[in-house]
Amino acid sequence: MHPFQYQRAESAEQAVAAVAPNPAATFIAGGTSHVDLMKEDVHRPALLVDVSALPLREISAFEGGLRIGAGVSNTAAAYHADVQRRYPAVSEALLAGASMQIRNMATMAGNPLQRTRCPYFRDPTQACNKRQPGSGCAAIGGYNHVHALFGASAACIATHPSDLAVALSALDARVQTLGPRGPRTIAFPELHRLPGDTPHLDTVLAHGELITSIDLLAFTGRSHYLKVRERASYAYALVSCAVALEMSGGKLQRVRVALGGVAHKPWRLPAVEAMLAEQPPSEKLFRAAAQAAFADARPLKHNAYKVPMGRDLLVRALLETSGLRPLQGPAGTAFAASVGGVAGQLAAPR
Amino acid sequence: MPATGKPLDRVDGRLKVTGAARYTAEWDVPGLVYGAVVDSSIAHGTVQAIDVAAARNAPGVLAVLTHENAPRLQPLPDKVGETQFRGEGGITETRQPLQSAAIEYAGQPLAVVVADTYERARHAATLVRVTYAGQAPQLAMATASRKTLPETFLGNNKEKLQVTVGNPEAALAAAPVRLEAVYESAITHHNPLELLATIARWEKRDGADFLTLYDTTRALEVLQEVMATSLALPKESVHVICPFIGGAFGAKGWLYAPPLLTAMAARVVGRPVKIEWRRQDMFAVAGQRAATRQTLTLGATRDGRITALRHDTLTHSSQSSGFTEPCARVSRMLYAVPNMSFAHQLAHLHLPSPCPMRGPGETVGGWALECAIDELAAKLNLDPVELRLRNYAEKNPETGKPWSSKHLRECYARGRQLIGWDARNPQPRSMREGTQLIGYGMATTMYPAGRREAKARATLFADGRALVQSATHELGNGAYTVFRQISADALALPVERVRFELGDSSLPSAPTTGGSTTTATVGPAAQAAAQAVLEALKSLAGRDPASPLHGAAPEAIEAREGRLVLKSSPATGEEYGAILRRTKLPSLVATDGAKPGEEREKYSFYSFGAVFAQVRVDEASGTLRVARLCGVYDVGRLMNPKTAHSQIIGGMAMGLGATLMEATHYDARTGRAVVRNLADYHVPSMADTPDMQVEWLGIPDPHISELGARGIGEIGCVGTAAAITNAVFHATGRRLRSLPLTPDKLVNS
The missing domain is CATH 3.30.43.10 (Uridine Diphospho-n-acetylenolpyruvylglucosamine Reductase, domain 2)
Known part of the structure; x- marks a missing residue:
């Protein structure tokens, strides 16, 4: 240190x-x-x-949605009744991440700003353009089991580890900031950057720009988060998926989908969203969407497993969010989000 | 009512949960300063230059030790006790730290920075600049240029690593049914909660150097000898203290760079030094279970008699350790197979040294064997339990010796009942619930029931209390509790009046805690010391004219509920304390020991068990969850069912971790451990561990000792991996022959 x-x-x-x-x-x-x-x-x-002592710890009604102060703990947000009821994807993403002790400490602005779990980033003896610009990327030719399928560059193949960010991206949340040049609003999908040749920059925030709140916009549709991980609790996503959709007259209206664990930022799928809009939901449609979603995936030596895993997860998330398949646990809880559930139970409650 | 056999709460439980138990890094030693280690970022080469100027000038820094200025160390001994240290099959890394510029693995310590605070030491360590002359490291077993065939495991002539029994080649050629399969297991790390730590303090005693070490060791006396040899001191000039260990699992016994570096640093700065290692260091200096590639070849008759078994292992060690994961430990004794061969090939890589890890050989070797047996059962269309019963070994198939005690059939029978084995549809891929496939699997488990020699000291006090002491260890296993129970019974005192002390090399000798031998080893020693002190008390009473026992011969007196009484007239007698008080003795002390005898030559000593698993697999996502685990164990007489239950379910959880998730990857180019933290190196969380149903037969081993008790530290870990892997086959119809069974391997592709 x-x-x-x-x-x-x-x-x-x-x-x-x-x-x-x-x-x-x-x-x-x-x-x-x-x-x-x-x-x-x-x-x-x-x-x-x-x-941490700033007065940014309130959750309040805001323009038909919710304004979540930057300093609200992950625990407080996850269990907030309005979040859990109106934006279950947010609660599910939070509760399927980290551990209770960490969620008690971690904040809503800090969570999306956490750094990558690329192991080479965490070893100062190894080359990492994100840690030390210009030093190279040890992960590209190394053990790239947890790395990106989409949007990577020759400088960096890291993924973003936040579950919350994936849900906020699918919900088109807004980030309010205060910077040296005053306040501004950032659409959540624009908050994080692709690595390009500046992978040391995770976000578009200027140096000294502070997130003051995360705003969830008015939304009456359904949202859901699903996560696959290597153990049943306290593990980062191999692949995750957040869906926010509105239905009317038996048809999907607007559908928004973001994948986690596959890119340097939550990976929105605009082509898939367009493909699903105004369609009656069906497994066949969702499978076609999943094919399209991963058509331009670029697997590395050790992460090709994410392609079939991600395709199925997307189908499952769409089926469960649109109601064609029941959730595997109560909405807004980790049990809804954790694929595979916990040990000991023979099968997820139906 | 004897105390042994009762589910007594841990006597140190309150100390531990309140933080009052003092672990190594917590000793408050006056004048303490702190060491931080700089490690190698390359796996092979030399230190060309090491620039310590910035570190040396950083605030608070007292010294920087490198290979250029560190005190010289003597080589490690060839053997300590019966354990071979050096050479192929030896247990330890013989490379002594900071003695040369050579680099043999990434993470190798290259310098120690000592400063007045921990934070300053750590910061200064980041200022050391190392220039390397790197060479290409050898990091793959298959292509290693230095491969050897070690003769024995740790120099034990009874555990040869290259063995042929009968004529396996001919038997395989003649076998109507043959099966060959290759199983691979990943490197795993012990990762005990408590990190490695040492505090070293030098002083002059009678003008000579004297070293006190507080160290996270489960090998007090071995460490004492290693330090004495390395530092050219008489053994008596080294005192090792460790009353509590926060988990070891095979680590903290056999690798000595951490205490040696600390002792050297303390000598250089002339003050006590503490080095507490970081979690990331544990992946380099704390030992590991090596990866294995095991080929199992079985020959059998069509009705399921196994006629031939070959078990060939390729594993790895470092450049300067010959430690060889003894993967055939289960294969060589489990089934009545007339023709067998076992081979172990060791590839020397530029990786950190391995060492034993819970069930060394048994955990991954038993996994491979028991998966192959399951594969053979499927091939023969036989129930997996039935195939095992058809090949039940009535005696040790390698040595021909009878078992000391074996009741494995009862374990199978009870286990299949517990899990509901006979209600399952035995057809693979036939059971489904929602999106999940359900499967059942089982495996046999075993563990050698070792016993060694130990000594203990028993002291009776005039206030009626007693103390029993032995230089054994508390790893978190319940040693304090179980030895207090055994001592109380042997002293005929209630447990509340007996204390047991351990963890200090100045106490009567006890061996390293390992190999599930401690209960069977130290228990009889505590009994012997208790017996000896009671004999002394009997003599004292018999000689004392004021005693109601005056004139009675010791043979005529017995101890009963804290009193010495006449056997012929139990109402005649008096309390222990009364005898001492009257004779003005504050206490009475006796030291004695116990060791195994010729029974070890007559019988083959093993514990047995059967493990059954129920799993659910979601193939679309690759997730595997263990729904149930049931284990039934034949482990002799239990000293404490409560601590025993904890040890066995802990072992099963660790076996579950090795099966589902644990793996350390070393970068294929640099040889550095890629993941070095417990967020990304996964051990089972509570959500991964189902309720584990554990039962034991409770049949005393009539030959191991009067106690009839065997150690149980490891058997829970063995067998779990194969039961789960076989259940995955039953669920999915797929044979996964590579541990761990992570989602990337299970997902539909």
């Missing part, structure tokens, strides 16, 4: 003013990912500006 200074911000403005002019300063909130990376010598901030 590198020596660093610490200060606690009294207001969002003060926090931004402290970080913006200092390239070696960062915000810290729950710290569940950031502190690990500091201990691993990956993050080496000289100044930590603690934003």
Whole structure:
């Protein structure tokens, strides 16, 4: 760990003013990912500006939707009655991630800003353009089991690990920020970047730009999140899928789909969304959509398994969200989201 | 009512859950300073230059040790006790730390930075700049240039690694049914909750160097000897202390760079030094279960008599360790097969050294064997349990010796009842629920029932309490509890009045805790010491004119409920404490020991069991969940059913982890462990572990010792992998022959 200074911000403005002019300063909130990376010598901030005491911890009604303060804990958001009822994909994504202890600490703005689980990023002795621009990418020729199928570059094949981000992308949430040049609104699907030749930049946020809230827009349709992982709890997604859809007269109206675990950002599928709109839902249609969704996947040496896994997951998520197949657990819970369920039960409750 | 056999709560449970139990890194040693280790980023080559100037000048830094300035160490001994250290088949990495510029694996310690705080030491460690002269590392078993055929496991002539019994080639050629299959298992790491740690303190005693070590070790005396040899000290000048270990599972016994580095650093700075390793270091310096590639070849008659069995293993070690995963341990004894051969080939790679891990050989070797047996059953269209019964070994097939005690048939019978074996549809891929395939599988499990020599000291106090001590270890297994129970019975005292102490090399000698031998080894020693102190007390009473037992010969006196009484007249007697108080003795002490005898030559000592699993597989996503695990065990007499149950379900959970998820990948180019944290290296969560139904037969082993008790630390881990893998076959009709069974291997492609 590198020596660093610490200060606690009294207001969002003060926090931004402290970080913006200092390239070696960062915000810290729950710290569940950031502190690990500091201990691993990956993050080496000289100044930590603690934003966890800022008054950004409310969930409130907002323009027919919900405004979730940046500092709301993952636990508080996941179990909030309006979130669970109106945006079950958000609760499912949160509760299918991390552990209770981590969710208690982690915040709603921090979660989508967590760094990749690419193991080479976490080993300072290995080449990583995300950690050290220009040093190369050890993952491309290395053990790339958890890496990207879509949108990767010659500089980086990392995936984004946040479950929450996938649900927020499918729901077209909005991110409110306060930056050195004042407040702005970012559409969630635009928050994260593809790696290109600047993989050290995960998002479009400027240095010193602080997320103040995440807004869920008015939505009366159904949403759902599904996740495949290597153990039944406390594991990052191999592949995940969030669906938000509205139905009318037995037909799908608008359908929004995002995949997780397959790209440097939540991977929205606009062509698939267009293909599904105004169609009567059916397994056949969904299978065709899944074929199309993965048509341009570019598997690496160790991650080709994600293609059949992802196709099936997409079909399953569409079937379950559109009601053609029951959820495998109560909506808004980890049991709905975790493919395979937990050990001990013979089969998921129907 | 004896205390043994009762489900006593852990006597150290409260200490542990309240944080009062003192683990190695927690000792408060005055003047303590802190070491941080710089490790190698390459797997093969040399350190061309190591620039420590920036680290040396960083705030709080007291010293930087590298191969250029570290104290010189003597070579490790060839053997310690009966255990071969050096050479092929030996147990440890013989490379001593910081003695040369050579690099043999990534993660090898290259420097130790000592500073006044942990944080300053860690920061300064990041300032050390190493220039390497790298060479291409050898990282694949198949293409390794240095492959050997070790003769024995750890130098034990009773465990040869290249063995032929009968004529397997001819028997295979003649067999009407043959089966050959290759099984591969991944590298796994012990990853105990408690990290490796050492505190080293040097002082002068009578003008000579004396070293006190607090170390996370389950091998107090071996470590004492290793430190003495390496540092050229008399053994008596090394004192090792470790009253609590936060899990070991095979680690923390046989690799010595951590304590040696700490002792060297403490010598250089002239102050006590602590090095507590980080989780990521555990993937380099703490040992591992090596990967294996095992070929099983079976010949059988059409009615299911196995006539030939070959088990050929390719595994790996480091450049300077000959440790060889002994994969044939189960194959060589489990079935009545007249013709067998076992071979172990060892590839020396530029990877960290392996060491034993819970069920060394048994866990992955038994997995391969028991999967092959399942495959043979399918080929013969026989029930898997029936095939095992047809080849039931009434005596050890390799040595011809009778078993000390074996009741495996009862384990099979009870296990199939518990899981509902006979109600399943035996046809593979025939059982379904929703999107999930359901499967049942089973496997035999075993573990050698070892026993060694140990000593103990028993002290009776004038207040009626007692203390029994032995230099054994508490790994989290319940040693404090079980030995208190055994001691209390042997002293004829209630458990509340007896304490048991361990974890200190100055206590009477006990061996390394490993190989599931500790109950069978230290239990009889505690009994012997208790007996000895009671004999001394009898003499004292008999000689004391004021005692109601005055004049009685020791043979005429017996201990009963804290009193010495006349056998002929139990009402005549007095409490232990009364004798001591009257004779003005604060305490009475006796040391004695116990060791196995010729029974070890007459009988073959093993525990047995049968494990049954029910799984559900979602092929579309590749997810596998274990719905149920049932195990029935023949492990002798149980000292404490509660701690026994915990140990066995813990073993089963660990076996489940090795089956479903545990794997360490080393980068194929650099040899560095790719994943080095417990978020991405998966061990089972609670959601992965079903209720585990565990039963035991409770039949004492009449030959192992008077206690009739065997160790049970590992048997729960063995057998679980094959039961689950065979259940996956039954569910899906697919044979998966590569551990772990992760979703990428299971998913429909």
